[in-house]
Amino acid sequence: MLRQPPTREQLRRALALVEGEVRWREPLAPLTSLQVGGPADVLVIPADVEDVIRVIRGAHVNHIPLMVLGGTNVIIRDKGVRGMVMQLKHLTHIQEEADHLVYAQAGVRLPRLMQFALGRKLSGMEWAAGIPGTVGGGVVMNAGTRLGEMKDVLQAVDFITANGKRKRIEATMLTFLYRKTTLPKGIVVGAWLKLRAAAKATIQSATKQYLQYRKATQPLTLPNAGSVFKNPIGDSAGRLIEAAGLKGLRMGDAEVSTKHANFIVNRGTATADDVLTVVRTVQAGVAKKFGVRLQLEWKVIGER
């Protein structure tokens, strides 16, 4: 049975105690790095962690779907998202605790976390150079590169359960997969990261090298949402797409990047439909040529 979308009255009730910003029918495309997709019924920007808890409890009690948007590894469908979308842009506190242990709230962007670590001569986050997502998204996705992953530094997660209880989850209690951390249902509001002391110049040089590599190999001047597909075991999605002759494939303004075949770029006015048509065409082309079914790394969100 299809679930009915929440009414405005139900949403209002769910948000009655929330102190942060509430925006009705808010377009989400500008909040995503790919810049496609429709509006949220309601976008909520909680004032602080206590307010996140109010949002979660309101959504829970009123049976309203709720998701967090960082915006850099998702594609929002053109009809948008029913229910509540939450942006954690006020959760931006970072501090160094004892023994090179850094606590960062979930809304901190990884580049800022890296700047913070560099300022304190803390190494361990260099793998994240050029990843634009948030700490929360990075934990949920087990963000990473061939140099390292979130799981390498994560000590514990500051977490709010689906019914609004705050708890600390030790990393040792979690399973980390390729671009996925197996967390219970709920929302990450922060993370403790175990870094180590290093010379500033060493950290800077590793970061610079990796940023240069990205600049040379990835289409960073056009809107995109990072790698589209997961790499199949022992191979690379980009290689398969290129070898299937699909580099440059274009639907409307959505294009398989000519610089890196595992990126889809928005050349101006692409819709989510254009992008998803390119995704399906690439999957079919690679399956036909190599018998490999490419799995999406992106999260596809919203109403069909």
Ligand SMILES: Cc1cc2nc3c(=O)[nH]c(=O)nc-3n(C[C@H](O)[C@H](O)[C@H](O)COP(=O)(O)OP(=O)(O)OC[C@H]3O[C@@H](n4cnc5c(N)ncnc54)[C@H](O)[C@@H]3O)c2cc1C
């Ligand atoms: C140019 C570019 C390069 C990139 N390179 C890499 C790379 O090398 N490696 C890599 O791993 N990724 C890469 N990415 C993708 C992306 O930045 C990461 O996956 C990032 O971890 C996603 O973070 P986000 O905050 O944007 O989350 P989103 O993409 O918005 O969300 C991803 C999923 O996590 C959920 N989520 C987000 N925050 C929370 C939270 N606080 N609590 C609960 N659920 C949450 C969302 O609902 C969604 O299901 C790249 C992206 C771009 C645009």
